[in-house]
Amino acid sequence: MTTSTHPQIDHLDLLESHAIFIIREVVAECERPVLLFSGGKDSAVLLHLAVKAFAPQKLPFPVMHVDTGHNFPEVLAYRDERVATLGLRLEVASVQEAIDQGRVPDPGPLGMRNQLQTRALLDGIEKHKFDAAFGGARRDEDKARAKERVLSFRGVFGGWDPKIQRPELWQLYQGKVNAGENLRAFPLSDWTELDVWNYIRRENVPLPSIYFAHERPVLKRDNMWLAVGEFIHPQHGEVVERHLVRFRTVGDASCTGAVRSGADTLDAIIAEISVTNVSERGATRADDRFSETAMEDRKREGYF
Amino acid sequence: MTEPTSDLLRFATVGSVDDGKSTLIGRLLVDTRQLFDDQLEAVATASAKRGVGDLDLSFVTDGLRAERDQGITIDVAYRYAATPTRKFVIADCPGHVQYTRNMATGASTADVALVVLDASKGLKEQTRRHLCIAALLGVRHVIVAANKMDVAKWDEAVYLAVVDQVNEVSARLGFTSSVVIPVSALAGDNVVEPGFMANWYQGPTVLQALEAAPAGSWASSSSGARLPIQWVLRQHGGGRTYAGMVNGGEFTVGQEVHLMPQGVKTVLKAINGPRGGLEVALPGLSVDFDLTDETDAGRSDMLATAPLPTATSEFEATICWFSDKSLTNGARLRLKHTTRSTPVRVTGIAGTLDVGTLEVGPANEVVLNDIGLVHLATAEPIVVDDYRDNRVTGSFILIDEVTNATVAAGMIGHANFL
Incomplete structure (x- = not known):
């Protein structure tokens, strides 16, 4: 100490x-x-x-x-x-x-x-x-x-x-x-x-890797990028694309959206959300969109 | 006096229902661009759905379904904002008399009260009640938005009448500063942008007044340093340290400290903070202390430096009563003060405050939303400062023993105006 x-x-x-x-x-x-x-x-x-x-x-x-x-x-x-x-x-x-x-x-x-x-x-x-x-x-x-x-x-x-x-x-x-x-x-x-995020950076709090930018297959549904995988498959002509993304929140994999981002360090993430125009839940949670x-x-x- | 964060101002909106508190906060947040695009869009959608115009600014903080349907604020909304000058924690409080307890919740941690009133109607009884509660809670600085000046046709006489009323009440309640600003929250005049309708007004906008207001006054104190013990931590090797959050003043390693209510003196051997060892523990920090001597200290005891607090089981207090069931002499409740909970009995009711005349009159009971002066006796001694010297060690709540509801906010001693 x-x-x-x-x-x-x-x-x-x-x-x-x-x-x-x-x-x-x-x-x-x-x-x-x-x-x-x-x-x-x-x-x-x-x-x-x-x-x-x-x-x-x-x-x-x-x-x-x-x-x-x-x-x-x-x-x-x-x-x-x-x-x-x-x-x-x-x-x-x-x-x-x-x-x-x-x-x-x-x-x-x-x-x-x-x-x-x-x-x-x-x-x-x-x-x-x-x-x-x-x-x-x-x-x-x-x-x-x-x-x-x-x-x-x-x-x-x-x-x-x-x-x-x-x-x-x-x-x-x-x-x-x-x-x-x-x-x-x-x-x-x-x-x-x-x-x-500032606290995570100051204290080196460990996080799951999906918070940092990585390339993965995603598809666009309800104007949100969802990770293609075990729980999300393309439907009715949805197209699977590969993009550099990261997750701004982590929740149920079937309704948590990714954001297109190249932020692969804490500094880059903090810089990114300091200037964003969209709220955290607005950007990433399908479940909050159904009702006021x-x-x-x-x-x-x-x-x- | 310690002012730990001059870059952060905590303020609460205060005033009667329908005078425009939430609309003013909405205007402040929109005009300082604190809202994300999707949040602004959601407010617009909710406004259209209820036929209340393009953008009902009160919906920015009135987030509950019932609030939007009824057009009132029910409970405090906390919002966080930052301008280039400083950070703000905003408590947007309800004005309705039924929700006075929620207003007290919001104002209890405020440095400044932002009073919003309908300029044409002046100081209503409910506004006076809120001002009394804010003053009792220790708010010393008020910013008054004389709102709806557009409806009052920007008539300077209307504004000056408000200034007179505010000055009178302000002097009586002991506010050290008050500024009255003519405002239209709806149109945005003098909120963030200066208004051009009132060429007779040369003072600050609401935002300028908030940026200039003294911050950190909530934590300021004229008592010694205090550490109410929350928890005893067992250290490797068998020792014990005493954990809690510092208030009142600072502790320094090597200093003599008093364990209360035991009345035992010892020396502060080491301080651990959240990030490691410290020489000095400032107010607001969670720490644990290693003491030189073996003691029987535990949760609900207190470590203190001079000027020392008082250990007492009988005291006078000012209370705001929040329960439908009136408080009568002899009533038994539970009291929580710092980290101690103990049974308490009412041994006398000295009177209640008439918020119209600001006079204390005799009373047999304290009813819902009353401010009362009472005498209390606790089962265990509590270690207190007068509320005016220290807001942490001078405050307590009363709890119903059966329902566990919080039924009163209490302050040790009484304000000068009572």
């Missing part, structure tokens, strides 16, 4: 410290927390912060991957590498299992599974009796998320009711719930997409 003689602290230092404060507060107040780990950049940063919050002890709670079954192989490999390196306990809440057991309808081989994540998530929370689930959601991502508390209270059905949120004043995070209820905790609430309040509606049903 090096000792800093320069006590100056910047915006990223304060965001980092505040997030660590929130994580420690939730773990102290709740009985059985869990960290939702998708392998995306936000959950990578969240995990990095959680490890810092309790170092040198091991992370005092497990991580859970809500697995839609439509994964990018690079992301699964990354998840398993992180779990092994950090000595984490991994739980998997599987959408495929929920389909196989008939808990949710099968959307078919080409159907989107983001909607079904909610059920797998709620079943996972119930099975392990988790009373708090950390997520990497940020308020700048979406207009409904912009309204949500850092500690988002969820009733016995797991849904978010935006009309009766708990007041959340100062730095007093109140995590008490009754049996069967739970909390979602969002320590990155005040971070922007650019803050996340897609995110709010999913949260009301119990989504992250």
Whole structure:
């Protein structure tokens, strides 16, 4: 460890410290927390912060991957590498299992599974009796998320009711719930997409390779570049092309779009998103395009 | 006084329903080009769908379905913006009296209140209530947008009447600075671009006022350094360190610190920050401390330097009450203060504030949205500073023991105007 003689602290230092404060507060107040780990950049940063919050002890709670079954192989490999390196306990809440057991309808081989994540998530929370689930959601991502508390209270059905949120004043995070209820905790609430990338660069947070520019077969659907592979095949005259692309977010492989980009380093990525005209979800998420309040509606049903 | 981030200003919108808070924030964000193309397009689509014109600017922050359908703000929207001068964290708060608790949530971390009012209507009761709450929460600087000046035909007399009202309330509530700006949020005059309709006005635009406002005042403090302990970390080799987030002032290695409420003195042996060892721990940093002596310190205790806080189980406080169920003398609740939760009982109600006259009158109960002066007794002692000296160690919340709902925001002591 090096000792800093320069006590100056910047915006990223304060965001980092505040997030660590929130994580420690939730773990102290709740009985059985869990960290939702998708392998995306936000959950990578969240995990990095959680490890810092309790170092040198091991992370005092497990991580859970809500697995839609439509994964990018690079992301699964990354998840398993992180779990092994950090000595984490991994739980998997599987959408495929929920389909196989008939808990949710099968959307078919080409159907989107983001909607079904909610059920797998709620079943996972119930099975392990988790009373708090950390997520990497940020308020700048979406207009409904912009309204949500850092500690988002969820009733016995797991849904978010935006009309009766708990007041959340100062730095007093109140995590008490009754049996069967739970909390979602969002320590990155005040971070922007650019803050996340700047932090990843500063801290050398490892990421899945698909965040960096690479050439792959893609096809254009609904004005979005989708990766051709196990879950996306050309239909009705769609043309497969090879392009240099990268992913700006990582989600279900059947509805997460790639962006044409040559940014293959963190510096290049930060330069690229500093001047972009399109929001992160607007550029990459097919599931948010169907309705004006897609995110709010999913949260009301119990989504992250 | 410490001002850790002068490049970041946190502000909250304040004022009555329908006076144009969300529209003003929408205008500010659109005219400073903070919105992505797809977000702007989505606002246009939602506006067309509801027949409210080409671009209803309030939809930029009013993101919930019910908000757009009813044309009101229900809960705080947090937005992040940056101009070449500084970064902003914006809390766009609801104006409706029913959602006062959400306004208090948004204002509790603000450096500055951006007050929006309908210039022709002046200071309504709800605007005065919000100003009182902002003042109680420790906001010292207000920027007042006298909005809808286009409707008032840019009549200087209308503006001057607002200035008089604001000056009177501002002096009473102890704001150290207030500026009143004639604005049309709808047309954009004096928000980001100067307005040419008011040739009698020479002052700043809203954006200029926000860029000039003192930042970091939220964290400023006249107490000593404080570390409410959140967690005890076991170190390799058997030692323990004490983790928490610093507030109030800075700690330095080698310094004498007091463990409270035990009243034990020890010396700060080492500081670990998120990026490694530190000589000095500044407010806002999450750290863990190694102490020279063995102690029984644990979560909810506090490490402090002079001037020291007070360990007490009986104190006077100012509360904003958020529950439909009134608070009466003798009521039992749970209190969360820094990292300690303890049962608490109301031992007296000294009075409630009339937001019209700004006088405190006697009361038997504190009802929904009241500001009350109360006496409280806690089961365990808490380690406090007066709220005016330290917003972290001077604040608490009250929690319903059965539902776990947060029913009040509390501040140790009382403001000068009470």
